[in-house]
Amino acid sequence: MRVPQSVGGVRGAYVGARERAIGGEMGRMGSAPDASVESTAGPGAGGAPAPWSLAPDAVLAALRADAGGLGSADAATRLAEVGANRLPPPERDPLWKRVLVHFDDILIYILLVSAVLKAILGDWVDFTVILAVAVINAAIGFIQEGRAESALDGIRQMLSVHAETRRDGAWAKVDADDVVPGDVVRVRSGDKVPADVRLLQATNLRVEESALTGESVAAAKSVDAVAADAGVGDRTSMLFSGTLVAAGQGVGVVTATGEATEIGRIQTMISEVTSLETPLTRQLDRFGKALAVLILGMAVVMVLVGRLVHDFSVAELVSASIGFAVAAVPEGLPALVTITLALGVQQMARRRAITRKLPAVETLGSVTTVCSDKTGTLTKNEMTARSVRTGAREFAVSGVGYAPDGEVALVGPDGGRGRHADLTEDPDLAAVATVMMLCNDARIVVGGSDDGGAGGWRLVGEPTEGAVRTLGMKAGVDPVGWSRVAVVPFESENKFMATQDRDPDGGLHVHLKGAPDRVLDRCATQTSPAGASEPLDRAFWERQIDALGGQGLRVLAAARRSAPTDPAAELVETLTDLELCGLVGIVDPPRPEAVDAIAQCRDAGIRVKMITGDHAGTAVAIGREMGIVGAAAGGRDAGADAPAVLTGPELEAMTTEELRAVVRDVDVYARTSPEHKIRIVSALQAHGEVVAMTGDGVNDAPALTQADVGVAMGIKGTEATKEAAEVVLADDNFATIERAVEEGRRIYDNIRKSVLFLLPTNGAQSLVILVAVLFGLTLPLAPVQVLWINMITAVTLSLGLAYERAEPDVMRRPPRDPGASILDAVFVRRILVVSLLIGGATMLVFYAERAQDTPLAEAQTTAVTMLALGQLAYLFNCRFLDRSSVTLDVLRGNRVIWISAGALIALQCVFVYAPFMHDWFDAAPIGLEEWGKTLGLSVVVFVLVEGVKWWGARRH
Numbered sequence: 009m010r011v012p013q014s015v016g017g018v019r020g021a022y023v024g025a026r027e028r029a030i031g032g033e034m035g036r037m038g039s040a041p042d043a044s045v046e047s048t049a050g051p052g053a054g055g056a057p058a059p060w061s062l063a064p065d066a067v068l069a070a071l072r073a074d075a076g077g078l079g080s081a082d083a084a085t086r087l088a089e090v091g092a093n094r095l096p097p098p099e100r101d102p103l104w105k106r107v108l109v110h111f112d113d114i115l116i117y118i119l120l121v122s123a124v125l126k127a128i129l130g131d132w133v134d135f136t137v138i139l140a141v142a143v144i145n146a147a148i149g150f151i152q153e154g155r156a157e158s159a160l161d162g163i164r165q166m167l168s169v170h171a172e173t174r175r176d177g178a179w180a181k182v183d184a185d186d187v188v189p190g191d192v193v194r195v196r197s198g199d200k201v202p203a204d205v206r207l208l209q210a211t212n213l214r215v216e217e218s219a220l221t222g223e224s225v226a227a228a229k230s231v232d233a234v235a236a237d238a239g240v241g242d243r244t245s246m247l248f249s250g251t252l253v254a255a256g257q258g259v260g261v262v263t264a265t266g267e268a269t270e271i272g273r274i275q276t277m278i279s280e281v282t283s284l285e286t287p288l289t290r291q292l293d294r295f296g297k298a299l300a301v302l303i304l305g306m307a308v309v310m311v312l313v314g315r316l317v318h319d320f321s322v323a324e325l326v327s328a329s330i331g332f333a334v335a336a337v338p339e340g341l342p343a344l345v346t347i348t349l350a351l352g353v354q355q356m357a358r359r360r361a362i363t364r365k366l367p368a369v370e371t372l373g374s375v376t377t378v379c380s381d382k383t384g385t386l387t388k389n390e391m392t393a394r395s396v397r398t399g400a401r402e403f404a405v406s407g408v409g410y411a412p413d414g415e416v417a418l419v420g421p422d423g424g425r426g427r428h429a430d431l432t433e434d435p436d437l438a439a440v441a442t443v444m445m446l447c448n449d450a451r452i453v454v455g456g457s458d459d460g461g462a463g464g465w466r467l468v469g470e471p472t473e474g475a476v477r478t479l480g481m482k483a484g485v486d487p488v489g490w491s492r493v494a495v496v497p498f499e500s501e502n503k504f505m506a507t508q509d510r511d512p513d514g515g516l517h518v519h520l521k522g523a524p525d526r527v528l529d530r531c532a533t534q535t536s537p538a539g540a541s542e543p544l545d546r547a548f549w550e551r552q553i554d555a556l557g558g559q560g561l562r563v564l565a566a567a568r569r570s571a572p573t574d575p576a577a578e579l580v581e582t583l584t585d586l587e588l589c590g591l592v593g594i595v596d597p598p599r600p601e602a603v604d605a606i607a608q609c610r611d612a613g614i615r616v617k618m619i620t621g622d623h624a625g626t627a628v629a630i631g632r633e634m635g636i637v638g639a640a641a642g643g644r645d646a647g648a649d650a651p652a653v654l655t656g657p658e659l660e661a662m663t664t665e666e667l668r669a670v671v672r673d674v675d676v677y678a679r680t681s682p683e684h685k686i687r688i689v690s691a692l693q694a695h696g697e698v699v700a701m702t703g704d705g706v707n708d709a710p711a712l713t714q715a716d717v718g719v720a721m722g723i724k725g726t727e728a729t730k731e732a733a734e735v736v737l738a739d740d741n742f743a744t745i746e747r748a749v750e751e752g753r754r755i756y757d758n759i760r761k762s763v764l765f766l767l768p769t770n771g772a773q774s775l776v777i778l779v780a781v782l783f784g785l786t787l788p789l790a791p792v793q794v795l796w797i798n799m800i801t802a803v804t805l806s807l808g809l810a811y812e813r814a815e816p817d818v819m820r821r822p823p824r825d826p827g828a829s830i831l832d833a834v835f836v837r838r839i840l841v842v843s844l845l846i847g848g849a850t851m852l853v854f855y856a857e858r859a860q861d862t863p864l865a866e867a868q869t870t871a872v873t874m875l876a877l878g879q880l881a882y883l884f885n886c887r888f889l890d891r892s893s894v895t896l897d898v899l900r901g902n903r904v905i906w907i908s909a910g911a912l913i914a915l916q917c918v919f920v921y922a923p924f925m926h927d928w929f930d931a932a933p934i935g936l937e938e939w940g941k942t943l944g945l946s947v948v949v950f951v952l953v954e955g956v957k958w959w960g961a962r963r964h
């Protein structure tokens with residue numbers, strides 16, 4: 009057992025400190041396993057005051073921590089004592105139970121009943137073989153499930169959570185596993201709370217705690233202590249591990265980690281990658297069961313005919329019906345589908361798309377519309393300020409990236425580069441640059457170049473903010489002496505950020521930067537070229553915004569005012585009557601690979617829509633550059649009446665019907681807020697579209713849930729979005745979505761190939777037995793021989809198709825109908841024909857051998873060999889669904905197929921030549937002539953199936 013999260017030093021010291029601080033009461037800081045038992049109900053009889061009921065300082069003192077955070081050495085010591093901040097994985101069933109589950113299967117029941125019947129008849133060899141096969145079959149299921157599980161385990165690992173903690177005096181991102189009691193952590197909207205935390209600061213903080221309290225409305229949090237006996241839902245001064253921050257920001261000290269947290273005590277894993285079951289596996293499961301019933305019915309008919317018409321003995325009939333039942337049930341199918349899905353998911357993760365929910369893999373293959381964010385997904389999210397516009401002038405900014413190397417120059421009347429700008433000579437530029445510098449949380453630091461930094465300069469924070477901070481540095485603004493008094497952080501809904509700052513002389517100022525329309529609405533005046541205030545010319549600014557947006561630039565506006573004297577006024581209430589200083593145009597180059605991916609989506613009949621918070625002009629310009637605007641996909645023409653772009657406010661003014669009428673034809677949605685996304689998805693779904701939707705912000709979660717495939721951003725995305733998503737993009741890149749769709753189509757194809765391959769094995773075998781009994785002929789296959797064939801194809805051949813590469817046309821055909829069954833009419837026909845061909849060939853060789861007086865064992869062995877080789881030949885037909893396999897490609901591209909084929913032949917040789925197999929399976933050695941005949945007939949099967957494929961394709 010692991011050491012509980014808060015024993016030894018930390019707790020001991022804490023208790024000691026508490027004894028001094030609060031008069032010797034036994035302490036618990038939500039972490040002592042012994043004391044935490046009564047935690048939900050508050051501290052029980054004899055319990056001490058709990059952290060939620062203490063003042064922040066008392067909690068800090070008790071944890072031997074301070075608001076400045078821990079030192080990394082202290083944190084490491086605490087981690088060693090307390091253990092990782094992790095919940096133990098949910099308890100797994102014991103091994104014997106997990107093995108036994110694989111016997112809980114209708115086929116195994118049939119096998120076990122057959123074994124008992126064999127025992128009653130005194131046929132001990134068959135009894136043993138059947139039992140052995142039942143065990144081997146269960147073992148195969150068990151091993152395959154283990155492989156699938158470990159594939160998913162690997163993926164779970166990739167979804168690790170980070171926490172922002174204060175270590176050595178600075179904020180640092182650490183693995184949530186490394187958080188310890190006493191750490192000071194910071195959370196903001198969209199984050200998952202990494203541990204149980206006593207708040208030290210809270211700004212508009214609301215937290216969604218339904219995992220703990222069942223309450224889906226987000227709870228407001230504050231620093232004020234609450235009663236010691238408050239229930240979990242009323243502990244408003246605490247944040248609980250695993251809950252999601254819905255809005256605002258907070259800073260607090262960790263009181264408990266891992267198992268000692270509230271969530272740890274109720275042992276629920278909130279974020280779980282779902283199980284191996286999917287709609288498809290359920291569909292196949294149902295199919296298997298229905299088939300089993302049909303088989304039993306047919307077995308009864310067979311027995312009656314055999315007994316009444318042909319006078320077979322009871323022993324023969326028992327043998328035949330066991331053989332028939334065993335032959336007809338496709339027992340390998342569910343395991344095969346599961347392993348194909350799991351391998352596919354692993355492959356997708358390698359291509360940077362992490363699947364959280366297995367069914368999404370199937371849905372991905374039928375996606376018809378992808379709705380994507382712009383910034384960071386379609387574009388690089390490497391922002392550089394290019395242009396500054398003030399009331400009278402324009403400035404050009406040189407340099408790339410976040411390095412402050414470059415200059416700001418005045419643009420001459422002819423559009424050429426003019427003199428170098430100067431803060432004293434150009435007070436209008438100074439105003440814009442100062443606002444951008446102060447109303448900013450990004451830092452440009454030297455050292456390391458992993459964040460796109462040039463010349464060792466690196467951005468810590470948001471790219472948009474980084475771009476304007478670099479601009480401030482290039483312009484020469486020096487923020488030394490300024491201090492921040494209050495902040496309204498940037499939220500996607502507001503589209504602005506505001507700060508109140510004190511200048512070096514003690515004067516208070518309000519600074520606002522944000523989307524230009526939002527800022528304009530709050531302005532009454534503008535900065536004159538001399539730096540004074542003059543009346544606002546709104547029409548002028550709107551023209552400027554359109555001009556900058558038309559060049560595909562992201563536009564930010566800057567505004568300022570002196571702070572009102574009323575000290576009680578909330579900052580957000582003072583954001584009126586501001587002075588507009590100017591605009592900044594920022595480039596964010598498209599990702600070249602996204603442009604290609606969009607073209608590929610178009611070929612695949614998938615329409616791409618851009619949904620962005622950016623200005624309409626910017627969005628259309630980027631959309632055009634990327635091939636989203638002005639291109640119709642999937643054979644649909646863009647509606648003549650549909651506008652090129654729809655903005656959030658326009659969308660709000662529309663009724664649901666009006667939106668539905670245009671939603672398919674509008675490809676760019678600008679100035680949107682997260683709640684618009686959900687309307688867009690619903691409107692598209694009303695047309696039967698299968699929608700993949702990307703998101704990163706906390707408020708995108710409902711839209712991702714509504715979409716058929718929710719796609720979260722792994723880097724930029726909040727934890728809340730990741731939890732709502734089916735797929736997480738490790739690199740935030742649109743091209744990865746396209747690859748995931750391609751992968752989804754490949755996996756679905758491979759499952760179809762596997763089904764198409766496996767079912768005729770059963771068809772052919774049952775046909776052989778059925779025909780023999782109905783016509784009163786000798787059985788070409790003994791039940792144990794049928795088991796042999798089923799087993800060797802399951803362990804060898806069928807696995808090969810899971811590794812099949814994508815067909816070359818996989819992204820050139822239209823999306824799959826999501827409602828269509830995996831077994832369509834063409835497939836059922838092909839399965840029947842192939843069953844007839846392989847079954848026919850088997851009967852042919854058997855009765856031909858018998859006609860030449862070959863002994864039964866030898867003739868049956870030839871029949872078994874025919875089945876094995878026939879299946880092997882058919883495997884090559886199945887490598888390509890509709891494409892002809894009469895090509896050299898059929899020999900290339902999948903090594904596993906050859907390994908499987910080699911294994912099958914080796915096993916079959918053991919069957920034919922190993923003496924012990926002769927005893928167990930009634931096999932007998934066969935000669936070269938028999939091998940030749942069966943091989944020849946297999947080639948005939950291959951050619952005929954190709955003929956069937958060709959005929960089907962022609963009719964199609």
Ligand code: ATP
Pocket residue numbers: 381382383384470472473498499500501503504505521522523524562563564619620621622623
């Ligand atoms: P997408 O949905 O494509 O990612 P986006 O990133 O442009 O779009 P938001 O981040 O919601 O969407 O930004 C919307 C607008 O808010 C931007 O166009 C910009 O004008 C403004 N904005 C973005 N970041 C900031 C910020 N840090 N401070 C102030 N304003 C900002």
